[in-house]
Amino acid sequence: MSVVLVAMPFALVNIPSIQIGTMASVLARAGIDARPLSLHLAFAQHLTRAGLDLGDYGQLAYGPEALVEWVFAAPPLRPPTPAADAAYLARLREVEDPALVDLAARARAEVPAFLDQWTEEILARAPRVVGFTTTFVQTIPALALAHRIKARAPDVKIVLGGGNCDGPMGEALHRTYPFVDVVVRGDAERVAPPLFADLLAGRPVGGYPGVCARAGDRAHVRPQEAGALPAMEEVPLPDYDEYFARLEESGLEDVLGPIVEIPFESARGCWWGERSHCMFCGLNGTSMKYRSKSAERTAGELIALSRRHRHLKFRAVDNIIDLGYIEALLPRLTASGWDLALFYETKANLKKPQLRAMRAAGLRRIQPGLETLSTPIARLMRKGVTALQNIRLLKWAAELGIDLTWNLIYGIPGEPIEEYARMAALAPRLSHLTRPNLCLLSLERFSPYHRDPEAHGLEILGAGGGRNPNVYPGADEATLAELAHTFRYRHAAGRPPPDSYIGPLREAIDAWAERRTAGASLRHARGPGFLVITDQRYGARGATYTLDEPEASIYLACDAGATPAQIVERLARRDVAVHADDVRELLDQLAAEGLVYEEQGKYLALSTAQTVRDTDASADDDTCADDDAAGLIQLGARRAG
Amino acid sequence: MKKTGKLTFQKKEFRVLDPHQLSRIKGGDDPDMILKGSIDDPLRPPQK
Numbered sequence: 001m002s003v004v005l006v007a008m009p010f011a012l013v014n015i016p017s018i019q020i021g022t023m024a025s026v027l028a029r030a031g032i033d034a035r036p037l038s039l040h041l042a043f044a045q046h047l048t049r050a051g052l053d054l055g056d057y058g059q060l061a062y063g064p065e066a067l068v069e070w071v072f073a074a075p076p077l078r079p080p081t082p083a084a085d086a087a088y089l090a091r092l093r094e095v096e097d098p099a100l101v102d103l104a105a106r107a108r109a110e111v112p113a114f115l116d117q118w119t120e121e122i123l124a125r126a127p128r129v130v131g132f133t134t135t136f137v138q139t140i141p142a143l144a145l146a147h148r149i150k151a152r153a154p155d156v157k158i159v160l161g162g163g164n165c166d167g168p169m170g171e172a173l174h175r176t177y178p179f180v181d182v183v184v185r186g187d188a189e190r191v192a193p194p195l196f197a198d199l200l201a202g203r204p205v206g207g208y209p210g211v212c213a214r215a216g217d218r219a220h221v222r223p224q225e226a227g228a229l230p231a232m233e234e235v236p237l238p239d240y241d242e243y244f245a246r247l248e249e250s251g252l253e254d255v256l257g258p259i260v261e262i263p264f265e266s267a268r269g270c271w272w273g274e275r276s277h278c279m280f281c282g283l284n285g286t287s288m289k290y291r292s293k294s295a296e297r298t299a300g301e302l303i304a305l306s307r308r309h310r311h312l313k314f315r316a317v318d319n320i321i322d323l324g325y326i327e328a329l330l331p332r333l334t335a336s337g338w339d340l341a342l343f344y345e346t347k348a349n350l351k352k353p354q355l356r357a358m359r360a361a362g363l364r365r366i367q368p369g370l371e372t373l374s375t376p377i378a379r380l381m382r383k384g385v386t387a388l389q390n391i392r393l394l395k396w397a398a399e400l401g402i403d404l405t406w407n408l409i410y411g412i413p414g415e416p417i418e419e420y421a422r423m424a425a426l427a428p429r430l431s432h433l434t435r436p437n438l439c440l441l442s443l444e445r446f447s448p449y450h451r452d453p454e455a456h457g458l459e460i461l462g463a464g465g466g467r468n469p470n471v472y473p474g475a476d477e478a479t480l481a482e483l484a485h486t487f488r489y490r491h492a493a494g495r496p497p498p499d500s501y502i503g504p505l506r507e508a509i510d511a512w513a514e515r516r517t518a519g520a521s522l523r524h525a526r527g528p529g530f531l532v533i534t535d536q537r538y539g540a541r542g543a544t545y546t547l548d549e550p551e552a553s554i555y556l557a558c559d560a561g562a563t564p565a566q567i568v569e570r571l572a573r574r575d576v577a578v579h580a581d582d583v584r585e586l587l588d589q590l591a592a593e594g595l596v597y598e599e600q601g602k603y604l605a606l607s608t609a610q611t612v613r614d615t616d617a618s619a620d621d622d623t624c625a626d627d628d629a630a631g632l633i634q635l636g637a638r639r640a641g
Numbered sequence: 642m643k644k645t646g647k648l649t650f651q652k653k654e655f656r657v658l659d660p661h662q663l664s665r666i667k668g669g670d671d672p673d674m675i676l677k678g679s680i681d682d683p684l685r686p687p688q689k
Contacts, residue, residue: 539657540656541654541656541657542657543654543655545651546650547650550648551648551649554648578648585648586647586648586650
């Protein structure tokens with residue numbers, strides 16, 4: 001065998017690795033025999049044999065990097081240091097769930113046998129090159145296995161790639177760990193075929209963009225080049241056969257089978273980030289430029305993967321959906337008649353017809369970039385959305401049966417503290433919608449905050465995540481900072497720590513979660529000449545609100561958010577005359593009842609429709625268009641300022 | 642059509658009942674209710 005491509009723990013075990021699957025196809029296309037190896041799945045299997053279960057693996061996969069990567073920071077990569085480990089775990093127990101720390105220690109005890117087993121199994125395949133993908137918490141697991149392979153078979157070339165190798169991180173990995181022969185930084189589709197051909201032929205590695213290689217004792221680091229980014233049409237269909245075969249043989253299929261999600265990739269970069277880089281976001285590394293596959297190509301790949309693996313659940317790894325897909329891709333999927341279930345990350349200012357098209361095509365789960373319920377804070381983040389738009393998306397998703405997950409990020413530099421009391425007061429009114437995960441700002445490499453921390457009142461204290469001497473051996477503070485993707489930081493002096501003022505919001509979100517679980521709802525139903533809104537958001541006491549005409553039409557005209565003047569105009573088209581002051585007075589009363597959200601003179605109805613209709617006159621695009629314009633004006637003003 | 646005067650709405654509060662309470666009131670398919678109806682229902686004529 002020529003090349004083995006390895007995905008290490010703690011990649012999610014119900015998802016095949018798109019990184020090694022894609023690279024296997026890239027190399028196969030170039031005539032190079034490369035076999036993927038899903039060792040994340042193999043390690044989960046290994047743990048179950050040791051008395052742990054898949055839930056334990058999942059907990060670790062979602063655990064803090066400082067703990068999770070430590071699991072694989074085992075000898076000989078990191079010399080045995082029982083006293084230091086005990087002290088490290090004691091410190092972690094003070095800030096993390098002690099049960100999770102104990103679980104990590106137990107999993108770690110299984111690591112040496114796992115590494116021994118897979119060193120032998122990989123070498124039994126007689127590879128010339130072993131490649132590892134490194135994303136999130138895979139770096140130390142990859143280094144641990146690579147170190148053993150190199151120690152046993154020095155002629156085998158070790159190649160690292162993936163998200164954790166981008167930019168200076170890759171160069172630091174290459175410099176610090178000499179058993180790593182080559183690090184590929186950035187997109188690898190173009191450089192991999194000639195690079196692997198060089199390695200297989202035993203030639204010196206050519207000067208490929210972004211590649212760190214060695215010639216004798218000397219390291220050669222070629223800069224990453226924007227022009228080297230592959231077009232998405234160059235990215236082939238991933239090869240997942242090995243994952244599914246391993247799953248079938250693992251004895252874990254009865255649990256994992258129903259929750260397997262096939263990752264697919266239709267775009268890289270971020271079209272919004274090209275216009276306005278969200279201040280906290282480091283997701284796109286060195287390549288923000290947005291590139292997407294044609295709708296025809298994406299539809300064809302989804303159907304090909306579905307047919308090959310007899311599977312319908314898919315997860316886009318894109319950072320943001322190509323809005324062109326709503327007209328070009330989704331109708332193809334809808335017309336196919338197949339019950340695909342898709343996940344995509346989206347921007348938050350989607351319009352109702354766009355969401356309808358998504359639902360019809362099987363796009364049942366989304367992760368929109370909401371991040372806050374405060375317009376001033378959204379502006380600081382450069383999200384290009386308002387709180388009203390965010391709430392509207394939550395409402396429409398609930399109405400249309402689209403599940404979503406979203407984060408509410410706090411600790412944004414310069415955020416108005418009083419906005420947290422406002423959000424805490426707002427939260428109960430949204431109990432019928434999906435609650436957020438409350439997250440402290442993570443300072444990520446490649447984000448504008450990281451690029452210029454001082455300008456935003458941030459002071460970087462050092463490497464974050466798992467980049468510390470207890471996990472990464474042989475790296476001093478400066479090197480750890482180069483290896484890091486996230487950083488420890490503090491806000492400028494004089495500013496209260498964020499955790500000191502978000503207590504009421506945290507409590508409100510906890511209560512939100514409880515009410516939502518208990519079935520909180522706020523629905524409206526249309527009758528002949530009237531509208532009934534049934535409010536069951538607050539537990540034992542509910543209320544019905546009955547609106548006759550034209551009040552019912554006024555309320556429904558607020559589906560997308562509208563000003564009184566817009567409502568007057570809309571009703572006038574139906575020969576219904578109302579006065580803007582009367583409309584405002586009515587909507588202010590409804591806002592006081594928590595049925596309407598008001599922001600800057602615009603009113604948004606909060607209830608979901610009892611019956612979802614294909615054509616909904618209340619969801620006129622004109623008010624949405626106003627929102628978009630407002631968002632851009634805000635951005636323009638900020639840029640100009 | 643022209644509406645004059647203040648725009649209004651009507652509000653009525655209600656108690657949110659759990660399914661068991663609701664079934665007891667509506668006489669639905671709650672197993673306890675069916676059992677009671679078949680044995681203890683005072684309106685049911687005694688079986689001969």
